[in-house]
Amino acid sequence: MRIDVSGSGAVTLDNVVTCDGFVYGYPIRVQTHVHEDHRAGFNDSKGFQHILMTQPTLDLLTVELDADIPYRGNLEAIQLDQTVSRENCQIRLLDNGHMLGSVQVEVTLPDGVRCGYSGDFAWPLEEVIEVEELVLDSTYGSPNSVRKFTQEEANNQFIELVVERIKSGPVMILAHRGTLQRAISCLDDAIKDPFIAGPRLFAELEVYRQHGYSLTKVLNTGTQEARVARDEGRYIRLYDTRDLRPTDTGSATLITLSAYMSRLDDPVLEYSEKSFCVALSDHADYKETLEYVYYTGAKKVITDNCRGGHGVELALALKQELGVDAQPSTNQFEREWGR
Ligand SMILES: [Zn+2]
Structure with missing residues (x-):
């Protein structure tokens, strides 16, 4: 599959980019934000990948983790909404309202196909990634998670x-x-x-x-x-x-x-x-999650079924409500360290 989520929580975009996890052989990792459930394999990534993130995320990691972070050449802060070229891909990070420094990820592949990852996100947002294929956070992916208050x-x-x-x-x-x-x-x-x-x-x-x-x-x-x-x-x-x-x-x-x-x-x-x-929340609820997907324009969606969300329910709902090709992530471990 071109996009997926691995058993350890790495979101994979083609064979180039992982988000919030490590898979051997992928040259780039995007760190969408600093929450622990998005930090799997960070030390492995420091050894093997080029890691992109926003400046606030880099600053928060520096406070929390070891002192070598500012001196490592493979950790790079990039500006929001600026396209950077890495490994023949165009990568763009957009704010997703979840916490300081948190982003959505948009990757344009060499063949022109755009794929992306929502990260944990809040709604509404001023700007949404535009992609054909999307990995979607499913924290409040159950149709029972519609809040009756703003x-x-x-x-x-x-x-x-x-x-x-x-x-x-x-x-x-x-x-x-x-x-x-x-x-x-x-x-x-x-x-x-x-x-x-x-x-x-x-x-x-x-x-x-x-x-x-x-x-x-x-x-x-x-x-x-x-x-x-x-x-x-x-x-x-x-x-x-x-x-x-x-x-x-x-x-x-x-x-x-x-x-x-x-x-x-x-x-x-x-x-x-x-x-x-x-109920202060930094996550979109079910209805807001559907709205987000609609605005990304995605025709194929993989729901993150690894981070304890509602990946299966949400994939079904996306098919029914939006008519997109949706399925839960496979959560396979096999490619973490190659074969
Ligand atoms: Zn989070």
Whole structure:
């Protein structure tokens, strides 16, 4: 198959480009964003492939991984929306709204056929790749995943909840990277109290600041200012999914940001008086996913059935709703290291 997803999660575009995974013999890897489920085989890729990504993604990887990243000649940041020529292919990366630095990938092959990968994406988008063949993220690929509220409504209810809860004590916010930073930006105008982050997250937030996020009131947990804020009892503590969870939240309110555990008809789910889940999401839902495919113009679609999504259901729906040739990825391992 010209396009597919391997058993380890590498999206393969012809025999030239892998996205978010490693396959031996493919000269180029595109890293669409920094989330862990898209980082399989990154060390192998560093040894064997030329790796393309955006500057924010490169900066986030540099903060998180080893110090040699800025000095490696085979990691290259390229501009959004600029076509680069590599291995006789034209490659273009477009923003996909999922998190800082995240992209859709469009590859024009030497024979003129264009194929691409959505990456994890949000909707709506200003610009969409134009391809004949597409590998599609299937996170919310089930027809049961249609939200009855907009992200703006979810954002507003989230802000209201924090404004209300912080009156009676600290608020703890737990979210995936990307969602967390978006949440802080949302709250920036509405909340006067400081945010506190651990050292690793704090360093990462610095990258977001450099790339234009307004994150004005975040304190590093070890500092005197953070201690004062904690003593005063009015602050927002930030955790991403890699942080140790708070074991005793005391008088604090815990707000988890996830569309995965939430209801489809209400963005706020109350677990208890002090524990909530709000459906802030950086993924398109089912209907939005179909809309995205329509705008790419793809006539053949491979749904990513490797990253725990709904590849089979989504492929069926794409056939029925859009009449495109769609099938789930094969997830074969055989080509990872050649035969
Ligand atoms: Zn992601």
